[in-house]
Amino acid sequence: MSNKRLVLFDLDNTLLSGDSDFEWGLFLASKGVHDRTTYEAQNLAFYEDYRAGRLDIDVFLDFQLSPLARHSRQQLNLWHTEFLNTRIQPLITDKAKAIIAKEKESADLMAIVTATNSFVTRPIADLLTIDHLVATEPEVLTNGEYSGKVSGIPCFQAGKITKVLSWLNQLNHQWQDFSETVFYSDSLNDLPLLEKVSHPVAVDPDNTLLSHAKERGWSIISLR
Numbered sequence: 001m002s003n004k005r006l007v008l009f010d011l012d013n014t015l016l017s018g019d020s021d022f023e024w025g026l027f028l029a030s031k032g033v034h035d036r037t038t039y040e041a042q043n044l045a046f047y048e049d050y051r052a053g054r055l056d057i058d059v060f061l062d063f064q065l066s067p068l069a070r071h072s073r074q075q076l077n078l079w080h081t082e083f084l085n086t087r088i089q090p091l092i093t094d095k096a097k098a099i100i101a102k103e104k105e106s107a108d109l110m111a112i113v114t115a116t117n118s119f120v121t122r123p124i125a126d127l128l129t130i131d132h133l134v135a136t137e138p139e140v141l142t143n144g145e146y147s148g149k150v151s152g153i154p155c156f157q158a159g160k161i162t163k164v165l166s167w168l169n170q171l172n173h174q175w176q177d178f179s180e181t182v183f184y185s186d187s188l189n190d191l192p193l194l195e196k197v198s199h200p201v202a203v204d205p206d207n208t209l210l211s212h213a214k215e216r217g218w219s220i221i222s223l224r
Contacts, residue, residue, distance in 0.1 A: 006178040007107040008164065008193070009130070010185035011114040011121060014203045015100070016091040017224055020124060021064060021116040022047050023087045028067055031079065051206060053188045057115070057156045062148075065138050068119060069148030076119065076146075084123055092128070095223040100128060103182075109173070113164055113183070113193065115156040119146070134160070134167045158192040185209070194218070 012019040025043040029036040042063060049055040068076060103110060111132035112125050118135040125133040139151040155163040168174060175181070181197040183190070188208035194200040202213035202220045213220050 002177055002179050004108040004178045005106055005180045006182065007103045007110045008113045008134075008181070008183040008197070009100075009111070010183070010187065010190055010203075011112050011124065012116060013186040014184055015096045015112070015128060015223070016088070016124070017093055017096075018091040019047065019116075020088060020091075020120050023091075024083060024120050025064070027079070027083045027087055033067060033071070050189065051187075053208065055156075055189075057154045057159075058150075061117075061136065061150050061154060065117060065146070065150065066148045068117075068138055068146035073145055080119070080123060084127065088124055088127065093223055096128075099184075099221075099223060100130065107182075108178070109171070111164075111167065113155065113160050115154060115160070115189070132167070134163050157189050160190065160193045161196055164193065188212070 009015050012021060022043060026040065028034055029039045029043075046055065046060050046063065050060075109132070110130055111134050112121065112128070112130050113134045114121050115136055117138050118133060119138055121135050122133055125131075134155055136155045137151040139147040139149040141147050153159045153162060165175060180199060182199040182201065183193050183197040184201045184203050185194055186203050186205050186209065188206055191209070191212060194202075200213070200218045202209050202218055204222050204224055205213060205220065210220065212218070
């Protein structure tokens, strides 16, 4: 019997004390990339839908990925460096760093699993020293620029399970290879994956997840 341990972390409002997708939108608005008032209102409405578990992921991704198609990778990367330093660094708590370090001691494989697209989140995963990222993938054109569309399925709700299984397959692993599977998340949107793992952990959970966690006897922690 394998005794391997798989550890998965949600990113936004779990390892980060905020939402990187939401913050990226605000950052772009602050740069004048969008009309600030209109964009911030739309961004907030999508965020509220997400928190309530009613987000139309396809409509949201059209909104969120379209700026990637309107600007060069070079410009986007420059913006992202500033975004990482000014918006993301302050959202990383000492408790989050500590739980990552603790899990690294016993995890055979570890990943961040996030609905936020990999352009936004890959540098954040690097900053958190987590090698593997399972995320929504923006489509890349043959010239290396972004199309503004999604490649494959979004890493959202039940899609997180599909994306994790595909990622494991790419590494020549199967879910059954792990005797212990752990997933940390704050959100009701992650209930499908939380219910699949052997050790679900609710992190500063929303009210719906908190209720589920209490009913099922799941671990409940805070990283704030």
